[in-house]
Amino acid sequence: MSRIFGIDLGTTNSLIAVMEGERPQIIADPQTGNPLLPSVVAIAPQGEVFVGERAIAMEPHLTAERNGRIHAIGFEGGEAGAVVRSAKRYMGLGGDEVATEDRHRYSFADFAGPVVRFAVGNRTYTPSQISAEILRALKARAEDALSEKVERVVVTVPAYFNDGQRQATKDAGRLAGLDVVRLVNEPTAASLAYGLHQMAEGRVAVYDLGGGTFDISILNIKGGIFEVLATNGDTHLGGDDFDRLLVDLLLEDLPDQMRLDRHVWNSARLAAEAAKKQLSDHDEAEMTLRLPDREVRKSISRAEFERMADALVSRSLERCRMALADAQLAPADVDAVVLVGGSTRMPLVRRRVAELFGREPLCSLDPDQVVALGAAVQAGVLMGSTGSRGDILLLDVVPLSLGIETMGGVMERLIHRNTTIPTSVAEGFTTAVDNQTHVDIHVVQGERELAGDCRSLARFKLGPIELQPAGVPRIEVTFLIDANGILNVTARDQRTGREHSVDIKPSYGLTDEEIERMLEESIDLGEQDLEQRMLIGARNDAAQMLGALAKQLGEYGSLIQADERGRIEECVSRLEAARNGTDRAYISALVEELNQLTTPFAERIMDYAISRALEKKSVEELS
Amino acid sequence: MVQCPSCARPSEPRLTCLECGSPLGAELDCFAALDLPRTLALDPRELERIYHEAGRRVHPDRFATGTPAVRQASLKSTALLTRSYRTLRDPVSRGRYWLELMGEKLAENNKGVAPELAELVFDVQEQLGELRETQNGSANVLAAAVKERRGELEELVARTQEELERNFARWDGRAGERQELVSGLKSALSKIAYLRTLTRDIDRALESVTAH
Numbered sequence: 001m002s003r004i005f006g007i008d009l010g011t012t013n014s015l016i017a018v019m020e021g022e023r024p025q026i027i028a029d030p031q032t033g034n035p036l037l038p039s040v041v042a043i044a045p046q047g048e049v050f051v052g053e054r055a056i057a058m059e060p061h062l063t064a065e066r067n068g069r070i071h072a073i074g075f076e077g078g079e080a081g082a083v084v085r086s087a088k089r090y091m092g093l094g095g096d097e098v099a100t101e102d103r104h105r106y107s108f109a110d111f112a113g114p115v116v117r118f119a120v121g122n123r124t125y126t127p128s129q130i131s132a133e134i135l136r137a138l139k140a141r142a143e144d145a146l147s148e149k150v151e152r153v154v155v156t157v158p159a160y161f162n163d164g165q166r167q168a169t170k171d172a173g174r175l176a177g178l179d180v181v182r183l184v185n186e187p188t189a190a191s192l193a194y195g196l197h198q199m200a201e202g203r204v205a206v207y208d209l210g211g212g213t214f215d216i217s218i219l220n221i222k223g224g225i226f227e228v229l230a231t232n233g234d235t236h237l238g239g240d241d242f243d244r245l246l247v248d249l250l251l252e253d254l255p256d257q258m259r260l261d262r263h264v265w266n267s268a269r270l271a272a273e274a275a276k277k278q279l280s281d282h283d284e285a286e287m288t289l290r291l292p293d294r295e296v297r298k299s300i301s302r303a304e305f306e307r308m309a310d311a312l313v314s315r316s317l318e319r320c321r322m323a324l325a326d327a328q329l330a331p332a333d334v335d336a337v338v339l340v341g342g343s344t345r346m347p348l349v350r351r352r353v354a355e356l357f358g359r360e361p362l363c364s365l366d367p368d369q370v371v372a373l374g375a376a377v378q379a380g381v382l383m384g385s386t387g388s389r390g391d392i393l394l395l396d397v398v399p400l401s402l403g404i405e406t407m408g409g410v411m412e413r414l415i416h417r418n419t420t421i422p423t424s425v426a427e428g429f430t431t432a433v434d435n436q437t438h439v440d441i442h443v444v445q446g447e448r449e450l451a452g453d454c455r456s457l458a459r460f461k462l463g464p465i466e467l468q469p470a471g472v473p474r475i476e477v478t479f480l481i482d483a484n485g486i487l488n489v490t491a492r493d494q495r496t497g498r499e500h501s502v503d504i505k506p507s508y509g510l511t512d513e514e515i516e517r518m519l520e521e522s523i524d525l526g527e528q529d530l531e532q533r534m535l536i537g538a539r540n541d542a543a544q545m546l547g548a549l550a551k552q553l554g555e556y557g558s559l560i561q562a563d564e565r566g567r568i569e570e571c572v573s574r575l576e577a578a579r580n581g582t583d584r585a586y587i588s589a590l591v592e593e594l595n596q597l598t599t600p601f602a603e604r605i606m607d608y609a610i611s612r613a614l615e616k617k618s619v620e621e622l623s
Numbered sequence: 624m625v626q627c628p629s630c631a632r633p634s635e636p637r638l639t640c641l642e643c644g645s646p647l648g649a650e651l652d653c654f655a656a657l658d659l660p661r662t663l664a665l666d667p668r669e670l671e672r673i674y675h676e677a678g679r680r681v682h683p684d685r686f687a688t689g690t691p692a693v694r695q696a697s698l699k700s701t702a703l704l705t706r707s708y709r710t711l712r713d714p715v716s717r718g719r720y721w722l723e724l725m726g727e728k729l730a731e732n733n734k735g736v737a738p739e740l741a742e743l744v745f746d747v748q749e750q751l752g753e754l755r756e757t758q759n760g761s762a763n764v765l766a767a768a769v770k771e772r773r774g775e776l777e778e779l780v781a782r783t784q785e786e787l788e789r790n791f792a793r794w795d796g797r798a799g800e801r802q803e804l805v806s807g808l809k810s811a812l813s814k815i816a817y818l819r820t821l822t823r824d825i826d827r828a829l830e831s832v833t834a835h
Binding site: 181384482483 | 675684
């Protein structure tokens, strides 16, 4: 069976990692060596897809031509193709839930449906489909680097993701042709990486401020058991929001129409992001935006930026206090604070977190990589192969309360937030009028008193129920939250013991049928792709081998014996004939055979070169 | 009897199969899930140890690559285990659950104020009323007083709980005198429940003051 890989599907960057022996290892891009894959997806007008750096190059922006004139390039959305970044911010959201300030950024299909849809020409793409492209790219990266199939994965999600956002992430995996064995909360994954790394024990707070989401998790780590005591967060608070402060500053004097232009906005965003990073280790940064008719320059000091950013950081700290209260701990009770996520590089964040907990936070593992490393550790746990640490047990919690709408629209809480998962609760239902054939149940998630103020999760109908007087039927419904934090519902007639079918209509997100259709539409080339790439790899090896050999035979022909040359040339001709065919295994076998045949020749060349070098040296020494 | 989803042998309903160790997914009461006798007095550390040890044996992480039936049983057993631990860990919910198992229920009308709490409750409600009415600067002063009161209540809850736990051991030993046991347990539990509700009322009032 193939190995299980760990994936950090981030707002800004995504990574893939796997256990190598007892240590998790990030798999970098074999071409560039970059461990991160920017979570940016470009869709060309005809539908070709590009992911990562290549997609970034296609983002709408302003650029200077050789003659100095500024003009706009890139896919600006709609007919022109689109480039989507931070798709994670839209995962699991309904069309009506797109924030007002985000509405001008992309061309959306509509603002009403149960799923956000990006429009490209006459096609639409859901955030799950966009994320699936990132997952596909990570899968291809690992398969290329390791020449091994990637089929099963652990994917991390923000701890504060609700049921719909989790489901959307699982859907993305399915659309990418991956079996998502488990969703793991990002801060929990980070604690696994730290636990393995430093064998930390005690109460640990993980402060995870990423590109688009914020999580705080408080864990108790003891004897290999990672028990989450409480979690809290904000799925719309991250690096993007800090960038926006600077974007607004840079664009403040421009007319509205220009501010909303995607080329202008995105160029400003790039300048803002660079300035934000610079302010992490400089006292001052300058942002420049070159427009066709003018140049906008703004300089900003770290102190000014921190004044602007303070409210955002305070929002995260408020969440920390709530998590501490739920864990029934005071800040001083925490033994260690761990920083995760690129945004924790900001000195302001480090300072304020240190102030709250009264101790210096730890950041010995790269905040961009620690979640992926932890995902790989969890993948190892699931494979039952963490070596000496095979005793790891993760006890995570559900971040938001789950309940049902009762008479008068009040939410009845069935499962409280911060309950250890998996967990289940059984609830009895009956009919209100004689001969009622169905009972409607509305499941919601959230902390508010009224169901209408919580997030609608799903509606389902119990039934058909046998015709009976009101109050006689007894149906027991079991709400079970699995280890992924996703709700499963089963129902049973308590009188007959018969299982009831439960037809769930998710309030947001994709239905199973829709996913099936998307899967059929996207001609799944995954498998064919790997074989194709491995063939290309083998052909490249053959070409390189033949090229090098021809050169050596030309330069060092005197070092080879006639019968040896005959055997080598015979093998070369077979490889020449095979290399343009499609039999990858045969090409690789011939490359290996030729390699072995030429090894003695290659060794002689080395000896010869060494003796020549020595001769030259002794001549030089003599003179 | 249930059938083990892993080795297919018949088994008594218990958390894991005696033959192969797989979770059975059987329905059990909270004490049986943790393999404990039905006693009121439990050592929290020992309880946690049993929970963690059993968790390691049944958790879905161990059966991620198992058959669907085994995975389902693991999920059910782990959910049961977590629920059982949560129920028994807290002395108050343990007491309530124990009463339920004995066929006794903490009646709804038991929510009435215990006589020894009447004065306290009246005072707190009056304070909260004042706090809700006040919009100006003196709200801070009132809020501080309410917070202080909340601290007192918490202490009272803690004391009542300690008393309850002391009684657990006594009741376990003299299980014969059922009536005394049940009524003693009921009155202690409703007292704590009432104090907890009062604390929650205070929290809500304070929250709405900070929100303004």
